[in-house]
Amino acid sequence: MVKRAPSRFNPDLLARDASRYEAEIPLSQFTRLSELLLSTDGQLATNFGVNLRKDHCVIRGSLSFEAVQQCQRCMEAFATPITAEFELVCVTTQAEADALPDELDPVVLDENGQLHLVDLLEDDALLQLPDIPKHVDDPSCQPGEQSFGDVQLNPANGKPNPFGALKDLKLS
Numbered sequence: 001m002v003k004r005a006p007s008r009f010n011p012d013l014l015a016r017d018a019s020r021y022e023a024e025i026p027l028s029q030f031t032r033l034s035e036l037l038l039s040t041d042g043q044l045a046t047n048f049g050v051n052l053r054k055d056h057c058v059i060r061g062s063l064s065f066e067a068v069q070q071c072q073r074c075m076e077a078f079a080t081p082i083t084a085e086f087e088l089v090c091v092t093t094q095a096e097a098d099a100l101p102d103e104l105d106p107v108v109l110d111e112n113g114q115l116h117l118v119d120l121l122e123d124d125a126l127l128q129l130p131d132i133p134k135h136v137d138d139p140s141c142q143p144g145e146q147s148f149g150d151v152q153l154n155p156a157n158g159k160p161n162p163f164g165a166l167k168d169l170k171l172s
C-alpha cells in the first residue's frame with residue numbers, strides 16, 4: 001500500500017508499518033538545488049519505504065525530477081530527466097553519523113527525532129547534477145556568441161592580446 005509521505009516525520013513510526021510512501025515536492029522548496037536550476041517550476045517525485053535494520057531505521061527509495069539548467073557551451077536552457085536511488089541510515093547525532101562505515105549514508109534526525117523530507121532528499125538530488133552542465137550529442141549545441149566589446153582576445157588562451165592593436169597599426 002502506498003501512502004502520502006508527510007513533509008516531516010518520525011522514521012520509527014513509519015518503520016512500524018510496511019507501507020511505501022510517496023510525495024511530490026515543488027522544486028522551489030529545495031533552496032540549494034534551486035540555486036543551480038534555471039527553472040524551479042517543476043516537482044520532485046519520491047517513493048520510499050522505512051525499515052528497521054538492527055537498531056537503525058533505514059530509508060530506501062528513489063527520486064526523480066527534471067533539471068532545467070543552462071548549457072555552458074551554447075548558453076541555452078536544457079532539461080535533463082534525473083532519477084536516483086537512495087538508502088539512508090537514520091542516526092541521532094553527528095558523532096553517530098561519523099562512526100558509520102563509509103558505505104552507509106547517514107541522515108541525522110532533528111532534536112525532535114524527526115526528518116524533514118526536503119532535507120532527506122536534497123543531498124541526493126544535488127549529487128545527480130553535472131558539475132558543468134552541457135548538452136550531450138546535440139549537433140545544434142555550438143559555442144555561444146560572446147561579446148567582449150572592443151577588446152581583442154588571443155584565441156590561444158582567451159586573454160586580451162597586447163599585440164593585437166600593434167598588428168593593426170603596421171597593416172595600415
Ligand SMILES: [Zn+2]
Nearest residue numbers: 071074135141
Ligand atoms: Zn548546449
